[in-house]
Amino acid sequence: MGDFNAVRRPEERFNSVFCRRTARDFNEFIRDSGLMEPKMGGFRFTCFRDADAKLSKLDRFLHSPCFLDIAFNVTVTTLPRELSDHCPILLSNSRRNFGRPPFKLFSSWMLRDGFEKAFITSWNNFVGFGTPNQYLAAKLKHVKKGIKEWRDTDHPKEEVELRNHKLVVERLDHEAEKRNLTEVELEQRRDNFKKVVEIEKFKALDIKQKSRIKWAVDVDENTIFFHGYVNSNNRKNGIDGIMINGN
Known part of the structure; x- marks a missing residue:
């Protein structure tokens, strides 16, 4: 998705202009299509422009409600962007709790x-x-x-x-x-x-x-x-x- 139609809310931009009209169109498309967006952990913004230090949340997952029938433990994590100006986002269907850590004898x-x-x-x-x-x-x-x-x-x-x-x-x-x-x-x-x-x-x-x-x-x-x-x-x-x- 381009920069103008991937932002849904004002808090998803920092140091850049928020366009209410394109955000409204994007949100209406999501609502009319019956799509859902899982909560994202990790970094708050997914795009960082080095030239002018503009941050935006431009990357996201959208899914239909029936997707939760087969992926009820779904989580989304924003990973470090490293060399790219976009952060990779990871969609996972596994629990993060793997039990108590093993006993360590120092x-x-x-x-x-x-x-x-x-x-x-x-x-x-x-x-x-x-x-x-x-x-x-x-x-x-x-x-x-x-x-x-x-x-x-x-x-x-x-x-x-x-x-x-x-x-x-x-x-x-x-x-x-x-x-x-x-x-x-x-x-x-x-x-x-x-x-x-x-x-x-x-x-x-x-x-x-x-x-x-x-x-x-x-x-x-x-x-x-x-x-x-x-x-x-x-x-x-x-x-x-x-x-x-x-x-």
């Missing part, structure tokens, strides 16, 4: 205090029955639950501990600008700074595992850099489903 957890105790306690306290494979599956599930409960308790404590250590270092740094620190204060600063580095190193290990990339230098611990990779991967690797032979 390698750094095994280096933290309390992990070994939580694992051994959950392993030894399990009571079950069934065939050997059913027994093992149930036992591993029980251990997973114990580890998650430990981590749910340990993580908030770790955040509070990190914040307190940073406050001590910050306070002593302010004092050092006014006077010479005593040997006790210097030792206190070294101990707290060491704790900050230790906890931040655990966080860097988690980010490294999340990002699933190979560090160019294994000792690089720039957490902002790896947060960027994590966020980028989350945007790029989101998959709602896979089409195989038309299914």
